[in-house]
Amino acid sequence: MGFKYPVTKPSLTGRELQYVTSAVSNGWISAQGPYVKQFEQAFADYNGVAHGVACSSGTAALTLALRALGIGPGDEVIVPEFTMVASAWPVDYVGATPVFVDCRDDLTIDPALIEAKITPRTKAIMPVHVYGRQCDMDAIMDIAFHYNLRVVEDSAEAHGVKPVGDIACFSLFANKIITAGEGGICLTDDDRLARQLAHLRTMAPTSDRLVPGDEQRHSFLHKKVGYNFRMTNMQAAVALAQTERLDEILKIRGEIELRYDKGLKDVPGIILMPPRDVLWMYDVRAQRRDDLRAYLAEEGIDTRLFFKPMSQQPGYLSPDWESLKAARFSRDGLYLPTHAELTADDQDHIIGRIRAFYGVG
Known part of the structure; x- marks a missing residue:
């Protein structure tokens, strides 16, 4: 069904159309074109990192990262229990095994539980900054x-x-938070890793050095399995325009978080979650959650459930998944409409409907 208040909606009010029109009018619609490199550089600069390597999706980015680090069959990677399954799949894609670790009260991976899961086969830790909350990276980097x-x-x-x-x-x-419709990007300060990421992304070609003056010519000889994970110039055009607006979008989202906090903090039946470093989705825990969702849906208000634990997923099923903290949170958690096009009046209406459901004036 269509919702008057969707849970998410892209905000495309910058130079997105201008840049895409330029890409199309100049014929640069594939992965060749100036916007890919411009986006990679702009996003890397924004984050204070040396290299950005754009690709076709976030899942592709994780797969490239694991491959570039040499992770493969026989290896293990520590992955959070509480995350989207797309975090775990790339570990399988490269032939390694995901090993799951339960969450803290803020839904991020619990560093205190990581060491018990490390074995001689463990090669990497994959922290997930859930819903915009940064993991305890100091503790994780110390363990690493x-x-x-x-x-x-x-x-x-x-x-x-x-x-x-x-x-x-x-x-x-x-x-x-920002979008290209679809796409992803890897960031690293390591020159060698950046080259390997870009090499794997583009089907891992070798150059034909027998052609004088054309070191980039494709020899159609591939010494390793690569991927067609390229981002198109049109997608990069949108991503660049979005990167230019990232501070603005984060500011708007921060205001949305504060407005929800203020309007819901005294509602019995709603448990507010810890603050977020950046707001992706505004998540809460709710008594009678499913009834609340049905009520809000009738009012045209979209919601989403929390992620289910990885150990509950059929492909990773563990008999003790119900005892996990991640499972407890997934039973009563949901998130509310959260996007930069959400107005204060929209939020007031959503908050008012939630208050009405719980009998609060």
Whole structure:
């Protein structure tokens, strides 16, 4: 059904149309074109990182990151229980095994539980900044240093959180803080990793050095399995325009968070969650959650459920998943409409309907 108040909506009020029109009118609609490099540089600069490597999705970014770090069959990667399943799948894609760790009260991975899951096969930790909350990266980086592990940050939901690991991976799907409709980007300070990410993204070609003056010519010889994970110039045009507005969008989202906090803090039946470093989605825990969702849907207000634990997923099913903190949160959690096009009047209406459901004036 269509909702008057959708849970997410892209905000495309900058130079998105101007840049896309330029890309189309100049014929640069594939991965070749100036906007890809401009976006990579702009997003890397915004985050204070040396290199950006754009790709086709956030999932592709994670897959590239793991491959670039040499992670493969026989290896293990620490992954949070509380996350979207797309965080775990890239570990499988490269032939490694995800090992899951439960969450803290803020839904991010609990560093105190990580060491017990480390084995001689563990090669990396993948913290996920859930709903815009940065993980305890100081503790995670200390563990990684002690055990000589690599750190791949899943920052799909956390544009504006500055990277600290070996590689940080962002999604540009339509529901993210900034978007290209679809797409992703890897950030790293490591020159070699950046070259490897770009090499793998573009089907891992070798150059034909027998052609004088054309070192970039494709030899159609591939020494390793690569991917067609390229971002198009049209997508990059949108992503660049969105990056130019990132501070503005984060400011609007911060105001949305404060307005929800103020309007819902005294509502019995609603448990507010810890603050977010950046606001992706405004998440709460709710008594009679499913009844609340049905009531809000009748009022034209969209909502979404919390993620389910990875150990509840059929592909990773564990018999003790119900005892996890992640499972407890997933039973009563939901998030509310959260996007930069949401007006104060929209929020007042949503808050008013929630208050009415719980009998609060």
